Amino acid sequence: MSSDSTVIPRDTNSGWAAERARRGGRQRHSKWWLLAVIVSVTLSLPLSGYLAPAAASQGADLAGFYPESQISYSWSSLREGPLTIFALLAIAGSILVFLAFHLFAGKVRIDGGRSGTTVPRWSRFERLLHWLLAGSFIVLAITGLSLFFGRYALMPLLGERGFSTYASGAIWIHETIGLVFVALLVAAILQWIKGNLFRSYDWQWFKQGGGYIGDRNTHPPAGKANGGEKLYFWLGIVSMGSVTAITGLVLYFTTWTGSEGLVAWSLIFHVLGAAGFIALAIGHVYLGAIGNEGTLEGMVSGRVDCNWAKQHHNIWYEEILQDGVQPEPASTSAADASVPSAKSSKSTATDAASLTIRTDDAPARRPLS
Numbered sequence: 396m397s398s399d400s401t402v403i404p405r406d407t408n409s410g411w412a413a414e415r416a417r418r419g420g421r422q423r424h425s426k427w428w429l430l431a432v433i434v435s436v437t438l439s440l441p442l443s444g445y446l447a448p449a450a451a452s453q454g455a456d457l458a459g460f461y462p463e464s465q466i467s468y469s470w471s472s473l474r475e476g477p478l479t480i481f482a483l484l485a486i487a488g489s490i491l492v493f494l495a496f497h498l499f500a501g502k503v504r505i506d507g508g509r510s511g512t513t514v515p516r517w518s519r520f521e522r523l524l525h526w527l528l529a530g531s532f533i534v535l536a537i538t539g540l541s542l543f544f545g546r547y548a549l550m551p552l553l554g555e556r557g558f559s560t561y562a563s564g565a566i567w568i569h570e571t572i573g574l575v576f577v578a579l580l581v582a583a584i585l586q587w588i589k590g591n592l593f594r595s596y597d598w599q600w601f602k603q604g605g606g607y608i609g610d611r612n613t614h615p616p617a618g619k620a621n622g623g624e625k626l627y628f629w630l631g632i633v634s635m636g637s638v639t640a641i642t643g644l645v646l647y648f649t650t651w652t653g654s655e656g657l658v659a660w661s662l663i664f665h666v667l668g669a670a671g672f673i674a675l676a677i678g679h680v681y682l683g684a685i686g687n688e689g690t691l692e693g694m695v696s697g698r699v700d701c702n703w704a705k706q707h708h709n710i711w712y713e714e715i716l717q718d719g720v721q722p723e724p725a726s727t728s729a730a731d732a733s734v735p736s737a738k739s740s741k742s743t744a745t746d747a748a749s750l751t752i753r754t755d756d757a758p759a760r761r762p763l764s
């Protein structure tokens with residue numbers, strides 16, 4: 396390592412570092428605001444039942460999502476029984492499993508702390524696609540679950556009329572966003588299918604419990620996506636996503652007038668696929684946002700810390716270095732936005748009063764991605 400270094404004062408208000416920090420901060424904030432608005436608007440939807448009870452007398456179909464006049468009693472009993480139990484077990488079970496995991500095992504910290512240098516991981520297009528997919532999925536999950544469990548969870552609160560008003564709005568949102576989601580799902584599969592093809596080293600990742608179970612100091616090998624992410628891709632995005640999307644399209648385009656059998660089977664698989672997908676997505680969200688230090692920033696800023704890359708995706712990291720990607724110093728905003736772990740605080744270059752660019756590590760600046 397060369398001793399030749401350039402020192403940039405950290406508290407400067409001018410120059411590229413400050414400008415990049417300001418822009419990065421603004422972008423990060425606007426993304427979180429957007430996500431917060433989507434989630435809160437969707438969560439507040441049930442309130443529409445309180446706000447416009449009069450409209451309900453116009454006769455929104457109380458059966459709402461499930462116009463039972465068109466389907467047999469066997470569907471109703473299936474829905475009230477096994478399907479409800481399956482959906483509850485899958486979703487509540489997934490929340491409990493990851494909550495317990497977090498309480499017992501805790502967050503996986505970046506081994507050796509932050510390096511202070513980053514590499515590009517997700518392009519602008521990939522991040523936009525991801526957050527649109529995630530946003531639409533959240534809206535669909537909230538509206539779908541509230542309609543499915545609404546008789547038990549919302550009707551006692553809103554009353555029949557209130558729930559009816561809510562249901563007609565929620566159905567419209569669910570169907571419209573559902574069409575957008577299907578298009579985004581197809582785009583996501585095409586975009587990420589190549590990086591999710593299983594390789595021989597993925598088996599080793601599973602044998603080592605992904606580095607989550609047992610010895611956390613040994614890092615199982617992984618390409619751009621690790622074994623667990625590949626499993627989520629094929630099981631969640633491709634399999635359950637397709638089942639939910641195709642059955643949703645059948646229901647949308649037959650406008651419930653298809654044969655009784657077609658509607659009933661589509662409903663059954665729509666509920667099964669969606670509940671399974673939500674259960675897996677809960678794990679994905681936990682591991683992406685909470686369970687691993689440094690993962691979320693890749694999908695927010697597009698870049699990840701080099702030590703994170705070595706720890707979680709070593710084969711991918713070596714490949715991109717061989718392809719000529721040069722690590723760059725972490726921007727001050729990235730260092731400020733994410734609190735460094737206790738372990739990492741000693742070795743984090745950006746924690747120092749000044750940011751030191753080691754010219755041997757970061758010879759040239761490249762465009763972000």
Ligand code: HEM
Nearest residue numbers: 528529532583587590620628676680683684690691693694
């Ligand atoms: C709102 C909560 C979510 C958060 C915080 C989140 C977070 C993340 C993060 C951090 C990554 C990058 C992982 C890495 O660099 O290794 C990622 C990747 C990805 N996420 Fe999410 N995600 C969320 C919701 C979703 C949902 C709902 C879906 C699907 C419906 C989804 C599908 C994907 C896909 C397809 C990838 C690309 C991974 C690959 O190469 O296959 N995400 N997510």
